[in-house]
Amino acid sequence: MLGNCLENVRKSMPLVHNITNYVTVNDVANAILACGGSPIMSDEPDDVADITSICGGLNINIGTLNKRTIEAMWISGARSKELGHPVLLDPVGAGASALRTNTAVKIMEKIKPDVIRGNISEIKTLALGSGTTKGVDADAADTVTEDNLEAMISFAKNFAAKSGAVVAITGAIDLVADAETCYVIRNGRPEMSRITGTGCQLSGITATYITANPDHKTEAVAAAVCMMGLAGEIGVANMAENEGNSSLRNRIIDAIYNMDAETLDHGAKYEVR
């Protein structure tokens, strides 16, 4: 049951090292705290090996990457692998610039992250070496729909097999796949795309979940994705008159804070294919 994955986070309170963008970092930290983890941020090459070493997992988000933070990603990625810590890669904007594409592809190939989470444009860029990324948002032409679902499930499984990672492709329909299994998840709300960083938050949360659930990573990723989508549904339901995207941001993190295993198990909408 997915709720168990949340309970494991709450019990073990995993410490997660985040090398992430400065746009959404505060929300990432509060989202990790909300679900029961403990975030620490550090991106200085001279600092990160020590920080990675005291943590249990690593979240690499290339959102506002620069030469210094890329160097830190390599050091922390390598150290995590030495220590057997799970690593998540969020290839923000892969396909939108050569630096982002190349950095994400190299991290995928050399660090071999345990989970790769992105929108369909970013994941296609990693999988196919191309894509039509429009900024940091997915291109409409790439979207997972009921019509192309079968093909997208195969794509996700194949990419998972090839990369060795659990692959989470998030959008209106979310897919979480390893080589054999694909969770098709229908939680979430379109309003979430009008808030900056819901994807980054999900990556931080997912890194926390896999750190607390090392022995069943695919299920843990699916639990994190369902929880984020469900929190979006609850957040929208709780919106008061005159509220908009800024208040919704708070209400989603609040919903994660108040989430329990039972709520998650009842609210999760997924099928396993």
Add this chain to the structure above:
Amino acid sequence: MLGNCLENVRKSMPLVHNITNYVTVNDVANAILACGGSPIMSDEPDDVADITSICGGLNINIGTLNKRTIEAMWISGARSKELGHPVLLDPVGAGASALRTNTAVKIMEKIKPDVIRGNISEIKTLALGSGTTKGVDADAADTVTEDNLEAMISFAKNFAAKSGAVVAITGAIDLVADAETCYVIRNGRPEMSRITGTGCQLSGITATYITANPDHKTEAVAAAVCMMGLAGEIGVANMAENEGNSSLRNRIIDAIYNMDAETLDHGAKYEVR
């Protein structure tokens, strides 16, 4: 009508590249999303030419500038000009340090931004090569008032003529001027100065507006300034008991999210001089 400018943003959903400070960047992103644009942040010299190229406009904010981000500003500014993209300069803290003053003056002279938006101290620093900037807030001695309004309108038009930019001077009374026309805007609330980054948000929004309204930039800037001020009025009106500046920050962005053309046209308080 100013409302048309907002509708053009909502229809075209322009992608805007922001090189901005890390203090208020999250609110800038959410404010751009709230008004209907799509923000992307990147400040690594090796990344920014690609990012600028996929965007429609550029917002340069020097709030927490450093050597790396200044280099990125130059690259993106030049690339924007090559591509004919509109560029906005927010000279945060010009007058407060030599680096800020010199950087802002050089960007003004070499990049020739389409819009310059700042408080009166920052704009005077750019216009006159001096000023009495007190940190990142305007000095009281410089303020635009009903008493000096005539002179300030002339100052704004002259600076617009000299710089070739639409000039937005924001404060208790806002002025938006090109060489011939000046919008005198009386929207807004004093409480907005107790929230960090309402000026930065306005710059991000204004960059979004001029990207979506390339053929009538002065009006587009006036529309953005009126909308921000009106959102401040709505935000304050919506405040519940015990709320303060942090909740007001959310309520203002929420008001932008819920703004429509009719509300903007009815609520905008301006005269054209």
Add this chain to the structure above:
Amino acid sequence: MLGNCLENVRKSMPLVHNITNYVTVNDVANAILACGGSPIMSDEPDDVADITSICGGLNINIGTLNKRTIEAMWISGARSKELGHPVLLDPVGAGASALRTNTAVKIMEKIKPDVIRGNISEIKTLALGSGTTKGVDADAADTVTEDNLEAMISFAKNFAAKSGAVVAITGAIDLVADAETCYVIRNGRPEMSRITGTGCQLSGITATYITANPDHKTEAVAAAVCMMGLAGEIGVANMAENEGNSSLRNRIIDAIYNMDAETLDHGAKYEVR
């Protein structure tokens, strides 16, 4: 009376230079604005001497330190001392990495900050050259409790005497000590540890308080610590149904915004030992 310290902040509106981490910087800025100060952030070595010079106080927070910002800390620290400005050090994560420990110890020894504020693990690292810092949060084994209170008060006074700084150790029980006097403060709520950056906010506020109250720094630090804890109590009391850590973050800053001297004097729970 502690309320006077708040009134002095509100009257003098001190300008405070912050070199602080990018995770919680927006909340630090809004918290300083909420209590009546005016924040400016700058961390570029070529910028900071000018910015420090126009400010009245300096807040150094090593939360996401890097080589560039460390250089800025040295420049601003030295300039503050030349100008007689008060300096606060927040040794975020001291004990968690060699870079953090060494940087914090060196700043303590060379800059001689007026106030050092951290959790018990960080302070023990500075005082004893060791500690059991678990990430950026205090280790449970180190906590100040009613049982070890006498010993911890002595520890705080001794470290204050040795370092020459007012020492603020914050946790379930807060201690604010100089060589002779220790405020034992019992304001605050456990929920505050589920929000990122309440400690960073307190450091920014404390730097603001000592800038506005240069002649009675220990009392000013105690006033800041009581106010933050009381704001946490008020924030939790004001929470509505379905709210969690993200809304609480706003409610705490709102409570600071609405705090007056009388509320602070009535709500402060402390004894002087």
